[in-house]
Amino acid sequence: MDRNGFSLHAQEHGTLKIEGCIEACRQHFDSILADVISNLHQEAHHMEGSLFQQLMKLGLLLLNLYFVNHHDGDYGETIETDQGPATRGRPSERSYFSIFGKLKIRRYLYATNSKSFSPLDVLLNLPVRCYSYFLAERVNLLNIQDAYDESMQLLEKFFGLKLCVSAAETLSQESAAQYDAYYDVKSDVAASERVEAYRVVSFDGKGVPMIKREAAKIKARLGQGEKRQKKKEALVGVTYSIKAHVRRAQEVAAHLVFPEQQEAATVSRPRAQRLRYLASVARSKR
Numbered sequence: 001m002d003r004n005g006f007s008l009h010a011q012e013h014g015t016l017k018i019e020g021c022i023e024a025c026r027q028h029f030d031s032i033l034a035d036v037i038s039n040l041h042q043e044a045h046h047m048e049g050s051l052f053q054q055l056m057k058l059g060l061l062l063l064n065l066y067f068v069n070h071h072d073g074d075y076g077e078t079i080e081t082d083q084g085p086a087t088r089g090r091p092s093e094r095s096y097f098s099i100f101g102k103l104k105i106r107r108y109l110y111a112t113n114s115k116s117f118s119p120l121d122v123l124l125n126l127p128v129r130c131y132s133y134f135l136a137e138r139v140n141l142l143n144i145q146d147a148y149d150e151s152m153q154l155l156e157k158f159f160g161l162k163l164c165v166s167a168a169e170t171l172s173q174e175s176a177a178q179y180d181a182y183y184d185v186k187s188d189v190a191a192s193e194r195v196e197a198y199r200v201v202s203f204d205g206k207g208v209p210m211i212k213r214e215a216a217k218i219k220a221r222l223g224q225g226e227k228r229q230k231k232k233e234a235l236v237g238v239t240y241s242i243k244a245h246v247r248r249a250q251e252v253a254a255h256l257v258f259p260e261q262q263e264a265a266t267v268s269r270p271r272a273q274r275l276r277y278l279a280s281v282a283r284s285k286r
Contacts, residue, residue, distance in 0.1 A: 021065040028058050056160065060100035067096075073107035073120025086110035092118070095130040099138065099159060102130075129174075136171045139163065143172045197244040200272075203237035208281065237278045243270040 032054045039047060078085050089109045096105050107120040120126075127133055142151035148165045155161050209231055 017068050018065070021061070021068050025058065025061045025065060028054070028061055032058065053160065056100050060098070060103060063098055063100055064103050067103070067105050070107075070120055070124070073118060073123070075108075075110075075119055079110060079119065081110075081112060083112045083114055086112045086117075086119075089116065094118075094121075094126075096126070096132060097130045097135060097163075098132045099135045099161070101161065129170075131167070131171060135161075136175065139168050139171050140175050143168060148172075197242070199239065199241050201237070201239050203235060205233045205235045207231035208234045232281050234281045235279065238275065240272040240275045242272050245270050 032051070035050065035054070036047070042050075072091055074088070077088050079088075080086075087110060089111050091106055091108050093104050093106050096103050105120075105126075107118050109116050109118055111117075125133075127136070131139075139151065139155065142154055145151070146154070148168045152163050152165055152168055155163055
């Protein structure tokens with residue numbers, strides 16, 4: 001064992017694992033090449049679909065190589081932390097659900113007097129849950145467009161990934177909980193930049209039909225003058241900062257008299273900065 005606490009046998013074993021992963025990537029890539037060269041009479045869209053599936057598998061192999069190349073997060077018998085020295089403990093596995101599929105990450109745990117943690121998780125910014133941030137972002141984008149069930153059907157159709165509806169719902173809820181923190185950080189960064197002249201606030205609302213679960217909450221008996229509502233009000237708002245667009249009186253007059261000429265002219269206008277959107281369907285339409 002060397003002075004950093006690494007076992008030579010462990011190093012050799014790690015090297016063999018890396019070489020094995022590299023060889024698996026090469027073999028799969030050679031298989032893709034052979035498939036492309038040998039299937040000259042295959043229809044283009046079938047070849048395209050086959051290539052996509054094979055490249056997804058290659059992506060999973062390459063991602064696994066990326067994690068294996070970190071040598072199980074073994075940084076020696078002890079490391080220094082803010083809470084004092086941490087001692088290396090046993091290795092542990094965790095699941096990682098990526099856009100390419102599922103894999104296992106093996107890494108060592110370290111312990112201080114107060115807690116146990118994995119330095120590799122911190123170094124690679126791994127999520128608390130098994131779902132990768134890259135995958136979670138795409139799931140959230142799909143959830144914005146459709147209901148959870150339809151979104152997961154699209155995810156399986158596009159990438160061959162099966163994700164349960166409850167997982168998609170949880171990912172969206174947890175992302176929403178980080179919304180304010182994200183914009184707080186973004187505002188702090190933007191505050192050091194140029195300050196725009198105006199802060200603009202705008203909002204609008206529209207009645208949208210409720211699903212049966214929400215409609216069941218409507219009061220059975222209505223008071224005098226009340227109407228039975230089957231909708232909720234969807235509210236959306238936006239705030240942003242913008243610099244003043246200063247124009248002379250002649251420019252304003254020219255725009256009123258010859259608007260088509262002004263629209264054709266190239267004018268550099270200030271652009272909105274620090275946009276923030278808010279949406280809610282929390283209350284009944286009145």
